[in-house]
Amino acid sequence: MASTRVHLVLVHGLFSSAKVWKAFETLIAGDPELTGRVSVHLFEYDSPLGRLRPDRRVAETDDIADQLGTFLETELADAERIVLVTHSQGGLVVQRFLARKLWNGEGAELARIGGVADSYWEALEGHGRAWRSLGLSFDPFAVCREALGAHWPGGVAVGRRGGRELGDGVAREPNQGFLVHFDDASREYAEDLLDTPLIGQFAFNLYLSVPPSGGETVLWRHRWQPEDERYRLPASYGYDEAVVRGAESLEIAPRVGEALLIDPRYFHAVRPSSGARRVALGFAVGLASSGQLVTWA
Ligand SMILES: [Fe+2]
Incomplete structure (x- = not known):
């Protein structure tokens, strides 16, 4: 390199x-x-x-x-x-x-142009050490993958880049919410992110703690178009909510133990939480051209 x-x-x-x-x-x-x-x-x-x-x-x-x-x-x-x-x-x-x-x-x-920064791999080592230090008797991300793949004939595996296994998942606590945004590996990375080309992408989240109010996930039936950049907030990953004005939307208040699988190429947001922490385990899920599901974070 x-x-x-x-x-x-x-x-x-x-x-x-x-x-x-x-x-x-x-x-x-x-x-x-x-x-x-x-x-x-x-x-x-x-x-x-x-x-x-x-x-x-x-x-x-x-x-x-x-x-x-x-x-x-x-x-x-x-x-x-x-x-x-x-x-x-x-x-x-x-x-x-x-x-x-x-x-x-x-x-x-x-x-x-672009790619995966070397610092990603360094951060991944620290991430692995932190999870191992919890001394869990099971691997929560492996449990999620198994559940996800139970009825999927192509199987599920953690994605690789240059032969190296990518991160298997993250725990997120967006108590302040997430602004309206979208995630699309094919736009964020100039080359194929994974060793196997993807033909579809999803986001998986399993909820461990949810607040009594707020914390809803909102999904709009609107995918990014170049004109949407007008609504991009300065120095932010997010967009002004006007970007999805008029689009059909779906609001979900997940319960503990439930998991959501969404297509994150559609604009989505998480509303701010109040009263309790909102904690979820998550990873991206890609459908590889081989038919296998591949996960990464
Ligand atoms: Fe997202």
């Missing part, structure tokens, strides 16, 4: 310029651990204060997003691994760039 040079593309923010990255660039250049492994590229675009009109913002962002696409295609034509780092408005530019690529059916061109 370390043998492939990473091309770091820095995208500055609004009312700013590539000069803003100077200190960052100097730090990277002076870090012996990164020497020969990282090449820094500055993507510069014009963002004059006086010319910007609020009603033109989307159009301007689209233009800059297209300029970024051209930059990656020309300046970095031979780069195998690209990481985009953004500041402020730069994040919106990259979001628009990715959305427009996908919308135009050019998602495959994004294969050199």
Whole structure:
């Protein structure tokens, strides 16, 4: 992995310029651990204060997003691994760039951008140690997988990436709720996340504790479209609830011991809890083209 040079593309923010990255660039250049492994590229675009009109913002962002696409295609034509780092408005530019690529059916061109961070694997080791330290006489995620696969002819297994087993599950306590969002492995990861291509994706949650009020899971019959990015909340995974305005919805207040399997590519949210903790064990479930169900977290 370390043998492939990473091309770091820095995208500055609004009312700013590539000069803003100077200190960052100097730090990277002076870090012996990164020497020969990282090449820094500055993507510069014009963002004059006086010319910007609020009603033109989307159009301007689209233009800059297209300029970024051209930059990656020309300046970095031979780069195998690209990481985009953004500041402020730069994040919106990259979001628009990715959305427009996908919308135009050019998602495959994004294969050199993104991936699974090395820190994921390090975190996974800590996660394994923490679960083992509980001294449980059973593996709760294995129990969930067995129950899920009991009537599924293709079987269930923890998914692998590059031959390595991914995380088997997480315990989540979203007492504050989750904003309206969607999860889609094929959009979040530029390449196939798992070694086996997926033809469907679900989210599994088993509820261990639920509050007397709140904590409902809400699911809308609406899947992400590029226009929905207008409702994306700044620096957040979530969207303004207006993104699902008018869409048919389903609200479920799960009970302890119940499990929910939803298609998380539809927008969904969790309402804030009050009166008690809301704790669930969960993992993603993919339907592999082989017919097997594969789980990961
Ligand atoms: Fe989700």
